[in-house]
Amino acid sequence: MQxxxxxxxxxxxxxxxxxxxxxxxxxxxxxxxxxxxDVLCRDLAAxxxxxxxxxxxxxxxxxxxxxxxxxxxFQTPNERMPIGERGWAMVVKNALQGNPPDYVRVTQDNLESxxxxxNQPSRSQLWVLHEEGKHFRDCKIQVSGTKNSFMLxxxxxxxxRAEELVSKYGLPRISLGGTSYLSSHxxxxxxxxxxxxxx
Ligand SMILES: C[S@@+](CC[C@H](N)C(=O)[O-])C[C@H]1O[C@@H](n2cnc3c(N)ncnc32)[C@H](O)[C@@H]1O
Numbered sequence: 001m002q003x004x005x006x007x008x009x010x011x012x013x014x015x016x017x018x019x020x021x022x023x024x025x026x027x028x029x030x031x032x033x034x035x036x037x038d039v040l041c042r043d044l045a046a047x048x049x050x051x052x053x054x055x056x057x058x059x060x061x062x063x064x065x066x067x068x069x070x071x072x073x074f075q076t077p078n079e080r081m082p083i084g085e086r087g088w089a090m091v092v093k094n095a096l097q098g099n100p101p102d103y104v105r106v107t108q109d110n111l112e113s114x115x116x117x118x119n120q121p122s123r124s125q126l127w128v129l130h131e132e133g134k135h136f137r138d139c140k141i142q143v144s145g146t147k148n149s150f151m152l153x154x155x156x157x158x159x160x161r162a163e164e165l166v167s168k169y170g171l172p173r174i175s176l177g178g179t180s181y182l183s184s185h186x187x188x189x190x191x192x193x194x195x196x197x198x199x
Pocket of ligand 1: 128129130131132151152154155156157158175176177180181182183
């Protein structure tokens with residue numbers, strides 16, 4: 001199966017309920033004062049830099065929801081790709097403080113409305129990446145012509161609000177195995193599985 005021009009999009013959604021939407025974290029302490037915003041920076045590098053081998057960057061998207069209030073959506077950074085965790089952290093901070101580069105969209109949003117927008121069966125499938133979900137190889141995934149989105153918990157997993165909404169909307173939980181991996185590893189692994197599915 002070939003990738004059909006620009007329509008088979010893979011999207012990742014990182015939930016960051018503990019990270020402030022004000023962008024007031026210092027670049028020197030992303031894990032501590034930044035309340036683990038380093039998780040997002042590594043996801044971004046995995047998604048747009050070292051993760052894909054031949055999946056087109058134009059068919060990747062990554063969103064992050066801060067404090068259930070602000071959604072940043074990253075698409076096609078291309079030649080102005082930030083370098084390393086600190087480079088991505090600077091972009092995130094600037095975007096939250098009102099200075100996004102042209103490949104970052106900033107919107108006011110919350111988890112429930114984001115789920116409603118993203119989860120539109122047959123056009124856009126939202127999966128919940130969860131250690132205890134159904135194994136990836138046993139899930140029926142439509143690759144062509146559908147946008148598949150994968151939602152990730154933060155370093156503690158999903159909070160009770162997220163779990164409540166996952167149940168309310170009957171979102172399927174999909175697993176990469178029983179081991180708990182870094183979310184950046186999950187991003188790279190899903191991209192690699194999709195690359196193999198279209199070969
Ligand atoms: C570092 S893990 C969460 C922390 C983990 N539950 C713990 O307490 O050690 C971050 C997120 O990556 C995703 N994740 C990690 N391992 C996974 C796996 N084996 N299968 C599917 N998703 C996984 C989940 O979305 C998880 O919430």
